[in-house]
Amino acid sequence: MGGLREMAAPFVALGPSGVAVRDRLKGLTAGDEEVLRLVGDHLGMLASRDLKERCAAGLEHDSERWAQRKRALTEESSSRWAGAVTKATHDQWALARRGQLAYVQSLEAGVRAIAHRLSLPVGEKGSRKAPGGYRSRREWFAKTRRLHVLEDRLAAVRADWQAGVVRVVRGGKRLLNSRHHLDTAQLTEEQWRARWRAGRRFLQADGESGKRFGNETVRVTPDGEVSLKLPAPLAHLANAPHGRYVLAARVSFAHRGEQWLDRVTANRAVAYRIHEDVQRGRWYLTASWTIPPVQTVPLAAARATGLVGVDTNADHLAAWRLDRHGNPVGQPRRFGYDLTGTTAHRDAQVRHALIRLLHWARRHGLSLAVEDLDFTAEKTREKHGRRKRFRSLISGMPVARLRARLVAMAAELGIAVVAVDPAYTSRWGAQHWQKPLTSSTRTTTRHDAAAVAIGRRALGHPVRRRTAPPPHDRSDRAGHRTVQAGPATPGREGHRPRIPGPRTRSVRAGRGANAVDQDAQHRSGHPAEHESWQQDSPPLSP
Template identity: 85%
Template sequence: MGGLREVATPFMVPGPSGVAIRSRLKHLTGRDEEALRLVGDHLGSLASRDLKARCAAELDHDGEQWARRKQVLTGESSSRWAGSITKASHDQWALARRGRLAHIHSLQAGVRTITHRLSLPPGEKGSKHAPGGYRSKQEWFAKSRRLHVLEDRLQAAQADWQTGVVHVVRGGKQLLNSRHHLEQAQLTEEEWRRRWRAGRRFLQADGESGKRYGNETLRVSPDGEVSIKLPAPLAHLANAPHGRYVLAARVSFAHRGEQWADRVTANRAVAYRIHEDVGRGRWYLTASWTLPTVRTIPLEAARARGLVGVDTNADHLAAWRPDVHGNPVGAPLRFGYDLTGTAGHRDAQVRHALIRLLHWARRHGLAIAVEDLDFTAEKTREKHGRKKWFRKLISGMPVARLRARLVSMAAELGIPVIAVDPAYTSRWGAQHWQKPLTTTTRKTTRHDAAAVAIGRRALGHPIRRRTAPPRTHQSDGCGHRTVQARPSTPGREGHRPRIPGPRTRSVPPGRGANAVDQNAQHRPGRSAEHESWQQDSLPLSL
């Protein structure tokens, strides 16, 4: 047990910091689409140039350089368009830098694993906490060559990190690489060119509180009218006063439409983005805004209202509700989803499983306890070797997407979410709970037992199940009762205090040989159930 890592304490998951809703721009005319493409292509070229300047500045960038970049862009667009472009460039550079740091951590984990396994003789078996040596000399030699490759990549990545160099592709690296594999991507050169141009367009503007309808550049009125402030070189396209272009389409938001209408009516900031889906031939408008920071309820309050432990798996969510003592009650629940097919189908499957879970939790007034999962270091090929099926299984689990959707959807329904350390939940859950919960009519799976372990950890109980005493010490007619005492109950593992009064008809009050040592029996009414015990005298007529 000395090699086990320390388990972190559970914590309340904060709510989402922003909201994004999307709607389709229907009934656009040919002139509208042409104007959107011209404006997007022009601003996209400015955004590419500004991103190049930001990346060239590396770590030496400061406020004066930002002001100069914005001043250059203002002459070819407007001050507000320039502000949106420079902010997007900063966000893109920061995102690429975070990705570079994650790549460095992945390379370091691979180098450590290979170095450890190369230090062992070939064929040596590993332990539960460390892998063994490679299976053959041939594999040892191949991994020694791979170690040099990873060390070179790590050295180059660390050099880029220290100097602030990032590698960014506007439009996406995946789309760029598909240009060399058009047959595999099932695209023609013209189709790829349209997708590339659509991905590099820039049609997004940040909101501004106090301005009309919360945005002076991309303005959407409460009745759905969309107007765009044209850049200076394209002012001749205006069909409305003050250099604006009004689209023929009217937009309406089916989801959160009332919240959006309240914000634009009060002239509160709303950011908008317009993009084209080339595959479907449609245009979409996305509205987003930030949410005020809401203080979450205390952890003890969430525990008091009850909770359900949820175990995340590759094809389903396993859930089981524990009582306040940590004992599972009722039957286990399973919310399945299918992650095959398109990205839209996978996303819909995750949403459907989550909404069923959330509706069930709301009906019973429960909080949700989940694992704080992060498989960043678990998907490396060096850690799991030839277990490609296991790496594929972990990579296929929608951990980040499920976590983000769960937090946002739970916040709308007012359901607290508790995150627990995922260490040993599956292993200890199966060890202590899978067999006791299996009956002739119910087969408890390893995932169901893990859900019990997650729920107990969220309640502050240890995962280990209280074992029953020997048969001779069991006083209940149906066997030993394994109810759990609260962690805050004083003296829950000690002797029950002596309570004066008659206990039986044959023993005087307080003179029983074992009167002080009955708490370990956990009989009904003892301190394990948080009540004082007192037995009334039996009637003499019996």
């Protein structure tokens, strides 16, 4: 047990800090769509120019340069549009910096792994904690070349990081690269250009509390009327006073509509984004706003009546209900999802599985216990070598998206989510719970047993099961205790209480001279009888 790493304590996950809802802009005229494209293309050009200036400034950027960029954009748009563009540029540059740092850390981990394996003799076996040497001289030589490649990449990326140089593509790097592989992407050049222009448009504006309906740039009234402030070069297209353009479409948010209506009625800030789905030929409006952090319940309250342990897998969620003592109750449940196909299909599958899980937990009034998974450093080929199927498996698991979805959806239903350390849950669950929970009418899988282990860890209990009593006619005739006392329980090492009733044919319980002294009774492990064959009693689980 000395080689095991220290476990992190369970904690109740915080709720979401923001909300986003979307509705389709139905009933747009051809003129409305043309105005939206013109405004989006014009602001997208300004956003690209501003992003270039921000990237060129690097680490030397300060508030004065930010003000200069905003003044330059105001001349060709408006002060509000300029503020929205500069803020979006700043967020995009910061996101690129975080991705760059993550890439540096990934390369460093790969270099360390390859250097370690190259230092070992060829064919040396690895252990559970560290990989061994490479299998052949051919593989060893190939990895030496890859080590040089990774070191060169690391040096270049580290130099960019220290200099503050980032590389950002407005519209998306993946869509940009697909321009050279139109046949593989099953796109024509016209279709690709339509997607490229739509991806580079800029039609979003942050809200401002105290202003009319919470946003002066893109305004949505309580009855669903949408209007936007036109940039100065396009002011001649206005169909409403003060240089505004009112769309013919009306919006009504089916989800969280009452919350949105409360905000716009009270003139509280709401951010809006308008975008076009080229594949479907539709326009959408997304509204978002921040909310105060949800007050989570104390950990003791989340554990009070038990909880549901959930094991996350590549194609399903395995769940089992546990009482507050850590005992499995009822039958295990499985909530499957299919992660093949488009991103929208995968996202819908995850949401459908989560809502079924949450509704089941709410019917029983229980909290959820999930693993605090993070595969950021687990997907590299240097760590897992030839295990391509395993690397593909963990790469396809939507851990981050599932965790964010679960926390947000659970907060809406008032369900607490307890996050636990994921170490050894699958291994110990299968070792201690898979076989005991399997019967002639129920086959317990490794994932079901892992769900029990997760739930017990969230409840503060050890994963290991309680020691089973001895069979009949051995020791106390199946009367051996199975509930272990805690380390701080007074008298835990004392004698067991006397149980009334016949114990042997000649002496009743508690009537003999050594009735209390277990070591002095006629037992198979008596030291006076079997001194040379004395066997220590099996340890009880804590």
